[in-house]
Amino acid sequence: MKQRGFTLLELLVALAIFATAGMAIMQTSSAHIRHLTQLEELTLASYIASNQMQLAMIDDEWPGKDKSQGQVEMANRKWIWQQQISKLTDDDLRLVEISVSLAEQPTQVLYQLQSYKGRPSG
Numbered sequence: 001m002k003q004r005g006f007t008l009l010e011l012l013v014a015l016a017i018f019a020t021a022g023m024a025i026m027q028t029s030s031a032h033i034r035h036l037t038q039l040e041e042l043t044l045a046s047y048i049a050s051n052q053m054q055l056a057m058i059d060d061e062w063p064g065k066d067k068s069q070g071q072v073e074m075a076n077r078k079w080i081w082q083q084q085i086s087k088l089t090d091d092d093l094r095l096v097e098i099s100v101s102l103a104e105q106p107t108q109v110l111y112q113l114q115s116y117k118g119r120p121s122g
Helices: 008-058
Strands: 067-074 077-087 093-102 109-118
Touching: 008 067, 008 077, 008 093, 008 109
Parallel strands: none
Antiparallel strands: 067 077, 077 093, 093 109
């Protein structure tokens, strides 16, 4: 009589191979989703930092407050921004630093932006 089909051992080996492949695919998918979330947070934090930097650049007050901070809501999440203005060796120039973090984790800075601001003429 001719044998047909697979033996139990062959089926168990095939099942183990498919289970291992399935776990690898699940881990890869999970890591991909986690990276997408981080990328989204980084992008939104950069938008907030850019907005705050533009507001700092158009502010006529010289030299401005040394430190300021605020909270903004974007994409249904609350974000905290902090601005620090530092004096440089040139009295007509200031370093403006903006850092952004999530309100749930205020000590973890997600994005930081720096620029220089010159004294307004007039």
